[in-house]
Amino acid sequence: MDLKSYPKEYARITLASIKTPAEFFQGMSGEGRGYLKPLAYMLVSGIIYNIGIFLGFFVYPESISLFSSAGFFLTAVLSFLLIIFSIIQTCLYIGLMHLAVLIVGGKAKFNDTFKVVCYSFSPLNFAWIFGFGTFLAISFKNMAVMLVSLPLMMALFVCLLYIYYIEVIGLSVTSGITRLRAFAAVLIQLFIYTMIVFILLMVLVLFFMFTQPINYSYSPAPYNTQSYGKYSTDIRNYEIYNTTVYAGSTPQIDGIVDTRDAWYEGEKIYTIARGKNYNITTKHDFENIYILMEWEGPPEWEDMMALYFEQDGSTQDFTLTSGLADNYYQGHYKYGPDSFRDAHYDSGYTVSEVQNGNLKSSYTDGSWKLEWQIPMKSGDEFDIYIDTYPTQVGFSILNDRNGASGIWPPSADMYDPKTWGSMTIVDGKKI
Secondary structure, three states: OOOOOHHHHHHHHHHHHHHOHHHHHHHHHHHOOOOHHHHHHHHHHHHHHHHHHHHHHOOOHHHHHHHHHHOHHHHHHHHHHHHHHHHHHHHHHHHHHHHHHHHOOOOOOHHHHHHHHHHOOOOHHHHHHHHHHHHHHHHOOOHHHHOOHHHHHHHHHHHHHHHHHHHHHHHHHHHOOOHHHHHHHHHHHHHHHHHHHHHHHHHHHHHHHHHOOOOOOOOOOOOOOOOOOEEEOOOOOHHHOEEEEEEOOOOOOOOOOOHHHOHHHOEEEEEEEOOEEEEEEEEEOOOEEEEEEEEEOOOOOOOOEEEEEEEEOOEOOOOOOOOEEEEEEOOOHHHOOOOOEEEEEOOOEEEOOOOOOEEEEEEEOOEEEEEEEEEOOOOOOOOOOOOOOOEEEEEEEEEOOOOOEEEEOOOOEOOEHHHOEEEEEOOOOOO
C-alpha cells in the first residue's frame, strides 16, 4: 500500500475495528502474515494519542518551565529512553497476551495475536481529544470549569477500556475460543503483566536503597530539589559562610514554592543550627534579592527570623561603624510569621517608618517556607544599594526570639559582623 492511499485505509481500519470489531477481525484473515501494516497502525495511533496528551500537558506554564529547566539534551535523552521503554513494554504486552491465549486453549498463531493487539489501539485516535480537554479544563483552576473535566475523564476512561473490549472480540475470532475465554485470557495477561512490573519496580527501589548513601538532611521543597551549593555546619569556621546571589527570574512572593518561582536558578545552601536543618536559597533580578528559607518545625509559630546586611561599597570589612547596616525581620513572634519589619542601624537598630521589601510564609507537611523580597535600589538611604557587580555585603540570618541566636552562620551575633557570612551579588546566571 502506498502512502497516498494510507490515510483512507487508516480511517477504514479505525472505524471498522471500533464499530464492528467481530466483522473486522473475521475479514482480517485475508491480509496474510505481515507485521508491518498492523505495527504501523499501532505506532501512528500511539503517536497521535501522545501528541494530544503532551499538548494538553503544555497548557500549564509550570510544564513549560519544567522542560526548559531540564534543558534540550536532558529532554532528548529522557524522550529517547521513554521510546525504548515503550517498545520493550509493547513487546512484553503482546508476548504475554499470546501466552494467555494458549493457556485458555486458544489455537491462534502469534501473528494473529499481534494484529489483534495492534488494531485494538484504534480508540486512541479519539481518546486524546478527551485527554487534552481534561488538561485544558483543569488549567483554568476554577471549580466550575474544572467540573467539566469529570465527564471528559470518564470519556477517556471509556476509550481506554474499549481497547480491552476490542481485544476480547479479536482474540475470540482469531483464536477460535468463546468470548468468555478471551476475556479470561485478557485478565490473565493483565495479572502477569502487573506482577512483572511490580517486581521490577521493587527491584529498582531496593537497588537505590542499598546503593545510594544515606542522607539524613531534610529537603522539604518539592520544587527546589537541586543539589546543595554549600554545606555549612562548622560554627567556628566563618570563612566557609559565603554565598553567591546569581541573577535569575522573578519568583512570586506568596510563601508557596512551585516551578514558576524557579528557585533552582539560585544557589542552595544547607546549615544546621539549634538542632534544626535549614535550606536557604538566594537569587536576584537586578531589582530585588530573593531569599527562600525552609525547615521542619511545629505548626505553631515559634520563631522570629531576621536578615542582617552590612554594605561597605563593593567589598566587605565587617564593621558596623561605616557603610550601610540594614535589617529585615518579622517583629515579635506573637504577631505571626508574616509580620514584616524594615529596620536600619544608626547608633542602634531602629524600625524604619518606610518599610521596603516583602515577606510571605506557609506551613505544609511539617515544614515552614519563608520567601523574602529585599530591595536592591529602594531609594531609602538606610537600605543596601546594589548598582555594580560583583558587590559583596555582610549577611547573616538569626532567630531573634531568644537572644538572636544564629542560623547562618550558626554562631552569628547581631552586633558582631565579624561573625556574619558574606553575600556576593553577581550579574551572571548560575551555570
